[in-house]
Amino acid sequence: MNDIITIQITDYLSHDLAALSAQAQWRSASPQCVNRIRSFNFDSKCDTDFFHVVATRRDGRLVGRLNCLQNAEDPTLWYYGDLFVLPEHRRAGIASGMVQAAAGHLRERGARTLRCYVEADNAASLALQRSLGFAERPWLPFDRLDNAGQIMFELDLPVPYSVVPYAEIDEPAFIMKLHRQNQAALHDRRVLLAEWREIMAAPDPDEAHFFVCLGCVPVAWLKLNGLSGTHTAWISTLAVGTRWHRRGAGRFAVGFAEEFLRAQGFAEVRIKTTQDNLAAQGLYTACGYRIVGEGDYRTGDGVLRAGYTFSRRLG
Ligand SMILES: CC(C)(COP(=O)(O)OP(=O)(O)OC[C@H]1O[C@@H](n2cnc3c(N)ncnc32)[C@H](O)[C@@H]1OP(=O)(O)O)[C@@H](O)C(=O)NCCC(=O)NCCS
Incomplete structure (x- = not known):
């Protein structure tokens, strides 16, 4: 039977989901790896605003995640990053569902643009952004993020x-x-x-x-x-x-x-x-x-x- 996947938006990951997320992203749930997620969440929440989109199975296991960060200078500009979907759940529309959930949520909050950065050799992610209507734009920095050399994409969010x-x-x-x-x-x-x-x-x-x-x-x-x-x-x-x-x-x-x-x-x-x-x-x-x-x-x-x-x- 196909698993039922739930996509949720949350400001704070639970300890369990942070550990599962670290495991999925860096193949380690060591305190150092979990703390990367906790620190990014802490700093982003203090600097501007921040939330996660998580996809979970019925048994609570994490299937995918991304996070969204508000820009410091322009509050209507948001970034999404750290997107992953576990290999066994790929090509099932989960990444699209998570990005669309983020875009819908941000639109209601008055955001005008959702931005992301993709490595030039990440064919799957490049195809995903294009299929979701993101447009490639000349690279610009986003606050303290380190993504020089990547390709910048933006999605203009419709007026709500x-x-x-x-x-x-x-x-x-x-x-x-x-x-x-x-x-x-x-x-x-x-x-x-x-x-x-x-x-x-x-x-x-x-x-x-x-x-x-x-x-x-x-x-x-x-x-x-x-x-x-x-x-x-x-x-x-x-x-x-x-x-x-x-x-x-x-x-x-x-x-x-x-x-x-x-x-x-x-x-x-x-x-x-x-x-x-x-x-x-x-x-x-x-x-x-x-x-x-x-x-x-x-x-x-x-x-x-x-x-x-x-x-x-x-x-
Ligand atoms: C004036 C009022 C209608 C603005 O509505 P709003 O939905 O907050 O305005 P918007 O978000 O559409 O703002 C559009 C632009 O207007 C300007 N603006 C809005 N509020 C502003 C403020 N407090 N100070 C300076 N510029 C402002 C900005 O240029 C803004 O663009 P930006 O956000 O990209 O900088 C709202 O503040 C209000 O209802 N005030 C009380 C009632 C009132 O004064 N009505 C007008 C009587 S003439």
Whole structure:
């Protein structure tokens, strides 16, 4: 009967799996060899972030392993290495399954690139990277790793976000939570759920609301307005859940807003933000917007604050 192989992601190998892994990689489970795995795990976890992907049989025996390490300068870049599959389990899709599990996990964590390095004479590994869609790129170092002379491959991870229009009756709770988490940055007043229910129950033809989702979970709320006009529409609110800040959801939301408005025939998108909101200014600048106006405007908490108007023409 074929063995059932389980692929799991774990931040810390058990003592047993570390010993089995050392045995498989270096044909020795001596304390020195096991400590190579423990030290690499310890240092990588302290420096940036790190996890293992392990393939095991039903009886718990280790069949294969790889590990993933986050880059120190660019947190969206990860490396995978130390990949092995025991000889008797090769050509059964286990290495592909482990790399795909790592890529799927990293994609959800906001990673954009998965990199690996392969020896020029390792035909099996070269074929594996190509079959998984990795592209050969000019060699670059990766932090303290010593892999000069090897061939560098990278896999661009697809954006994990999707957009759904606001629709369901219980969704004001998501808006309330996303708004509340960002209330200070937005300089808005506290809005209770009952009021959100009222606001959302009376649709305004000038506005449209969307959720940016990870899987089925809303992680950002986007509100557009000015939709009853013709030339210029506005990103009226963009609030990314604090847990998901700096993972590309804001950039994705702005791109979606542009596509949506372009399809509606608008020629320009505008956004207002306060002078103290450096995250928002960083986002709009990174998305190609420029400041076209400067002055005071009244924020949701009723206070007059210095701010900017950002604009981008839709080509
Ligand atoms: C502003 C906000 C929407 C950004 O969302 P986000 O999902 O964290 O942004 P992204 O991860 O897509 O970032 C894209 C780019 O924007 C810029 N950026 C995002 N956050 C930044 C910050 N805190 N400081 C400086 N630049 C920032 C960077 O250039 C970033 O690219 P990089 O990560 O490759 O450096 C989010 O911080 C938020 O919800 N803030 C509170 C509500 C708010 O201020 N909304 C805007 C009102 S106008």
